[in-house]
Amino acid sequence: MSKLPTLHSPLLSALPGVKHAFFTRQGGASRGVYDSLNIGRGSKDEPTDVEENRRRVADWFGLMPDALNTCYQIHSAKAVAAEAPWGAYRPQADGVVTNWPSIACGALAADCAPVLLADAEARVVGACHAGWQGALGGIVAGTVEQMARLGANPARIVAAVGPCIGQASYEVGLEFLERFEGERPGSAKFFAPGQAVDKRQFDLPGFVLERLAEAGVAQAEWVGRDTCAEPDWFFSNRRAFKQGEPDYGRLVSAIMLT
Template identity: 60%
Template sequence: MSLTPITHALLEGAGVRHGFFTRQGGVSTGLYDSLNVGVGSNDDPAAVAENRARLAGWFGGTADDLASCYQIHSAVVRVAEAGWKGERPEGDATVTAVPGVICGVLTADCAPILLADAEAGVVGAAHAGWKGALGGIVHSTVAAMEALGARPDRMVAVVGPCIGLESYEVGADFQERFEHHDAGSARFFSPGVAPDKRLFDLPAFVLWRLEQAGVGDAAWTGHDTRIDGARFFSNRRAHLDGEADFGRMMSAISLG
């Protein structure tokens, strides 16, 4: 099966190569069927390496051209001046102004964000789980792109497949933590089934963060990873199903 990543008109209009890759089109089997690119998973390392090579090949490059961090749910951004040849520095976003570098992030419910300023020739990829989104990964990614010559008002950003509102139940204390940080965040929570439960709208919260950072235009692809097991890996679904592990998907962007 060939790779058929999800793309979005905002980024297509920016003239950059990008894709929110699904779990389809790889060589992994079992829990990891089939395009698992998670080096940290318990999948066969040879299969993961082949999957990463296929993904890089879709961009016209090799796995050495990938710039993807060892993700730690932080606000740390790395600038890639070349492909990392398999190195994975700690962080949760990568930005570049160098054609051929493939900036990528891994997710399995967290929100991937792909950003571009076509005029400046700067792109970036960020990994935003609730912790990173609350802690500033969006603002730090935008700032890192600015340092390379980009302007927030010229940027476009797309939030890719992630866990959606109806799938993301959290405790009431979770909402309190967000409200303590920023009172405006209350609107991203809805009542859960039980009085002490809430539903959290991660993609909407990330879009709000992009708006706060001054990004000119942003959108969500609209895909909920938990409810579509045929297309997406999901940490939450794996946990609910009692599975021992789960695969990871990559969302990536390149200047060409």
């Protein structure tokens, strides 16, 4: 198996028959702004390097590369079930769940929140990509619902939010706050004052954790790592934009049944 730097959730690590990892940007084959473990097929990176990186991630799980199932992410509330390795197939969705062993459910991110979920008793796992649009639109509930269709009980599901942009790094305008309050009254608690009167700091991981609780998930945590603030460890869309970089890599987080 590949020895890649990985982060782990204590909650998920305690579950029998479940293997998971939040991968960093380290340990890959890509170069330049994609240095080095870029998993994004939608990036402008060399396709051969991306596929080599995906192979290394799959190998970490002891799987063939075609068993790392990730979606063509569209910031939606749609989650899909996988019954076999997808290979190059990428359904347009933002969550993938399975009750089949030896399939890794993966979510890509570069500031958005990756969420890994598992009901070890029912042997159902899932992963979803929760940016602010998806989190607001219902991707967390959509993923939990898909898991429930496979036999999972939301009350038994354990979840972890992976590395994502932290509140101190996530400055937004007042229109952002107004949209959240308009669609989900009470969301103002996730917006701290910014450095200017017309700015706020948004707590994405905190918001995602609340959406997990609303979906019936009783045990959930954030791993506590800010992608925008740690350039040696993580890719970041916002940091790349601020630095005038032409593109950015994508991190992957994944989970499987053993």
